[in-house]
Amino acid sequence: MPMPRSWVEELVVEYYVLRGFMVNFDIPIGTGAGGGRRDLDVVAVDTTNTEIHIVDITNIWSGKADKIVRDVVGRLNEAVNVVSGWYGRGYHYIKKAVLLGSLGGRRCGKSLTI
Numbered sequence: 001m002p003m004p005r006s007w008v009e010e011l012v013v014e015y016y017v018l019r020g021f022m023v024n025f026d027i028p029i030g031t032g033a034g035g036g037r038r039d040l041d042v043v044a045v046d047t048t049n050t051e052i053h054i055v056d057i058t059n060i061w062s063g064k065a066d067k068i069v070r071d072v073v074g075r076l077n078e079a080v081n082v083v084s085g086w087y088g089r090g091y092h093y094i095k096k097a098v099l100l101g102s103l104g105g106r107r108c109g110k111s112l113t114i
Contacts, residue, residue, distance in 0.1 A: 008100060012057065012098065023044045024042075026039050027039055042054070042055040043079075050092060051091060052092070053096055056079070057098045060100065060101040
């Protein structure tokens with residue numbers, strides 16, 4: 001079985017698997033503006049409730065808050081467009097972000113539903 005690329009992705013995948021979701025991760029969706037690859041971190045499908053959770057996991061060690069938020073929201077909106085092309089509009093799409101960073105020299109994380 002493939003493994004997520006980071007321990008945070010692994011925890012998010014495990015969270016959804018334990019709740020009965022069908023989960024996929026690190027799904028390539030194209031290339032970035034400067035090269036490299038763009039991917040969806042975690043997509044979790046609950047067919048019984050017709051919900052799809054799309055999770056973006058981001059390190060925020062530096063940068064301005066408004067730019068970080070714009071980038072995360074932009075990635076999640078793009079992800080909904082891609083995933084809705086696969087599953088259709090019959091699902092309720094829930095966008096979530098996991099932000100990792102540091103606060104006063106201590107590492108911290110926060111999960112947000114957008």
